[in-house]
Amino acid sequence: MTETWDASLGQNVATVETSDARYTIWMEDEQSMEEKLKVIQSADLAGVAEWKLGFERADIWSLISEYIETNS
Numbered sequence: 001m002t003e004t005w006d007a008s009l010g011q012n013v014a015t016v017e018t019s020d021a022r023y024t025i026w027m028e029d030e031q032s033m034e035e036k037l038k039v040i041q042s043a044d045l046a047g048v049a050e051w052k053l054g055f056e057r058a059d060i061w062s063l064i065s066e067y068i069e070t071n072s
Helices: 031-040 062-070
Strands: 003-005 010-015 024-029
Touching: 003 024, 031 062
Parallel strands: none
Antiparallel strands: 003 010, 010 024
């Protein structure tokens, strides 16, 4: 599967088609998380729910902190 950026979704997506079906996965990473954090900031939302702690890459926390701190 090849990952591509889907600007309409603000998400990296990979799709593969077989003779029987199409399989698609949506991948969370710093780029897609930043798009979500921009919405939180622009809508002046109080917070966000994320994923199971420990499944993330460590560098995502600095990105989240950047948006949460400027939104406070």
